[in-house]
Amino acid sequence: KNEVEQSPQNLTAQEGEFITINCSYSVGISALHWLQQHPGGGIVSLFMLSSGKKKHGRLIATINIQEKHSSLHITASHPRDSAVYICAVRSTGNQFYFGTGTSLTVIP
Amino acid sequence: DVKVTQSSRYLVKRTGEKVFLECVQDMDHENMFWYRQDPGLGLRLIYFSYDVKMKEKGDIPEGYSVSREKKERFSLILESASTNQTSMYLCASSLVGSYGYTFGSGTRLTVV
Numbered sequence: 001k002n003e004v005e006q007s008p009q010n011l012t013a014q015e016g017e018f019i020t021i022n023c024s025y026s027v028g029i030s031a032l033h034w035l036q037q038h039p040g041g042g043i044v045s046l047f048m049l050s051s052g053k054k055k056h057g058r059l060i061a062t063i064n065i066q067e068k069h070s071s072l073h074i075t076a077s078h079p080r081d082s083a084v085y086i087c088a089v090r091s092t093g094n095q096f097y098f099g100t101g102t103s104l105t106v107i108p
Numbered sequence: 109d110v111k112v113t114q115s116s117r118y119l120v121k122r123t124g125e126k127v128f129l130e131c132v133q134d135m136d137h138e139n140m141f142w143y144r145q146d147p148g149l150g151l152r153l154i155y156f157s158y159d160v161k162m163k164e165k166g167d168i169p170e171g172y173s174v175s176r177e178k179k180e181r182f183s184l185i186l187e188s189a190s191t192n193q194t195s196m197y198l199c200a201s202s203l204v205g206s207y208g209y210t211f212g213s214g215t216r217l218t219v220v
């Protein structure tokens with residue numbers, strides 16, 4: 001049983017499309033992270049959320065604590081957004097749990 | 109610009125070899141972590157350290173050990189490498205009381 005579930009696992013989109021990646025978790029959390037991993041392995045932290053919504057450029061992250069659900073949205077997607085997006089939660093017990101990632105390919 | 113540096117991007121080692129993976133951070137972070145990442149399994153925590161000379165087992169510590177002699181350096185040691193340790197290894201660090209993480213760029217280890 002995975003404490004963090006992401007969907008979809010793989011996603012292909014045309015350039016310009018609006019993209020949504022979903023994350024559900026089953027533990028009590030103190031924070032949720034969205035991470036981006038480009039080919040070659042490097043991971044970048046995109047957002048850290050404990051409530052509400054955050055926006056950075058074309059990226060928007062939302063979290064609903066009651067429903068234990070978060071979404072990452074990408075507006076006007078671009079081929080450079082192609083990467084693996086990982087949802088991670090820090091539980092109230094101070095453990096980190098990771099989703100298996102969503103592989104996004106944006107086609108020009 | 110804050111950095112977590114892993115010494116090698118790619119490594120190929122033979123079965124039975126002792127392997128050292130090095131990670132250095134320049135942010136004065138107390139916490140450091142070693143993860144491995146495998147297709148379909150996501151990131152799994154091997155070991156973490158919350159201070160110099162302190163270490164805690166993560167979810168999959170078997171076959172690994174760690175060393176933290178200085179605050180900025182956290183080493184992962186494969187005592188006797190096996191083929192099932194072929195993986196991407198990621199180091200990360202964070203400040204105590206902070207939820208933010210900084211990751212290294214990863215080391216892809218192949219054990220033949």
